[in-house]
Amino acid sequence: MDEFEHRLKLDAEAIQAGISPELRSRIDASLRATEQIRPVPESRAPGMNLWWASSLTGLAAAVIVIVLINWIRPSAVPVPAEQVADRTVPVAVDELQGLYPPWLIKTADFASPLEEELARLQADIERARENVKKDIDFTF
């Protein structure tokens, strides 16, 4: 402790801070009148004590559901591959074909309008390109 700290301590002690009997009795009286606040203990939820019962109920329910599903499901009998194919592809397909009109049209009939459109678009692009080129030539 250096001189400065020593002086600070000494001067603090020089402050007269005697407690008068009146003040002490006031403090005691107010303390008697004041009750300590106690933290409220965290009350456990009523269901917390029955965790094992709810777990058992859930487990039992799961077992019952599994048993019921297995009980109701028919036993798996092996089915021959031909039968599976017949079930997947209906036999009536051949009969239904007769109900529809013939759709055999030449591919060119469908394709020619598109080819013409493409040619027109290409011509438009070519014209646009020439216009741009002219503009550039005028500019520079």
Added chain:
Amino acid sequence: MISDEQLVEESLAGSALAFSELVERYQERLLRYLLTRSGNRADAEDAVQDTFISAHRYLYSYNPRWRFSTWIYRIAIRNAARQSKGEIREVDVIADESAPDPLEECMVASERENVWLTAKRLLNQDAYSAMWLRYVEDMSIKEIARALDKTQSWTKVTLFRGRRSLSAELTEGASGAAGRQIYGRI
């Protein structure tokens, strides 16, 4: 000797004597500090009383990780701050400017000025409290920061500046005044 923390435990267990012993240990220390903070002795005594009432009421919230002195000073400092803001007691008396500083009245007559009077004049309340807790109560930086609800960095810087300013004032006289002008009121 039973420690403060043990007395707190006993008090929490229902012992009125244990808390009474804590009051005995801290009443003068707190009054001495609060006399330097409050406007008059009556206010300081009220602040001491309020501090013990709060401490008693909320004793369960005391964390033994900290020293009891840190905790009770924290309450006292808050009470003093609230009192100075007029939250606790309405001051309905017009201050008499000719009246001496209440701290001055409590000083033992001496040839030189009490250093705490100088400190009160030079430092702001937080810096003053930090100096008091450090040099009178021997608290660590961590404890002072806790008591004042400040950071440790703030506490270190404030103590450093407070000491420098006070030393300059005490030792160099006129040059101290110059130093004060440079650093202002801390």
